[in-house]
Amino acid sequence: MTTHFKPFNTLFLESQSILEPKGKVITRRLSDMAELYQDQKSAQSLMDENPLVYEVFNVEVPESIEHIQHCITVLYPGKVGEEFFMTKGHYHEILNRAEIYFCFKGEGKLVMQTQDGDYEELDMKPGTISYVPPNWAHRTVNTGEEPFVFFAAYPGDAGHNYGDIEKIGFRKVIVNESGEVKTVDNPRYQLS
Ligand code: PAN
Numbered sequence: 001m002t003t004h005f006k007p008f009n010t011l012f013l014e015s016q017s018i019l020e021p022k023g024k025v026i027t028r029r030l031s032d033m034a035e036l037y038q039d040q041k042s043a044q045s046l047m048d049e050n051p052l053v054y055e056v057f058n059v060e061v062p063e064s065i066e067h068i069q070h071c072i073t074v075l076y077p078g079k080v081g082e083e084f085f086m087t088k089g090h091y092h093e094i095l096n097r098a099e100i101y102f103c104f105k106g107e108g109k110l111v112m113q114t115q116d117g118d119y120e121e122l123d124m125k126p127g128t129i130s131y132v133p134p135n136w137a138h139r140t141v142n143t144g145e146e147p148f149v150f151f152a153a154y155p156g157d158a159g160h161n162y163g164d165i166e167k168i169g170f171r172k173v174i175v176n177e178s179g180e181v182k183t184v185d186n187p188r189y190q191l192s
């Protein structure tokens, strides 16, 4: 008889924005990603405090194509200079693996880019379901004053490639300009 992987539940504790069981938790502080922000002087001045930028609570399932990875991200509010707190951003290691995001709380943007330099961004608020098609790098940005909390699901074998975005960046950055959320060109973007 075949041994089947057993079905199981995970509970999203909405008031605390955590999963039960917590699963594999990834914690990103400013020091883990300071070089990704535009204003390096502001990044350095925040380094003593080293704020928590986001946490990812991963439900643990095998990393193979038959399975579906799923997790909750809690992206905290804050800015480095005028640039809003964001995730590192990545392509999937297997480039053509898609993803679905569902926003529970807060507000933000999902920014996406292809290797040819096509750029798109979507607004997210509670209830928004966003589709990241195959081949698009993706990053989320918290443009609000509360934690931005979303669920994600993607093929088990997708993997994460952070290096390309670290090197090239996204074409645009999301900043606060006199109290308004603005998308502006990234002067450090370099299409190789
Ligand atoms: C998400 C992200 C999560 C954190 O689960 O991994 O929001 O962002 P970074 O991975 O860019 O640090 C996802 O897109 N998984 O594939």
Ligand code: ZN
Residues within 6 Å of the ligand: 090, 092, 099, 138, 154
């Ligand atoms: Zn992803």
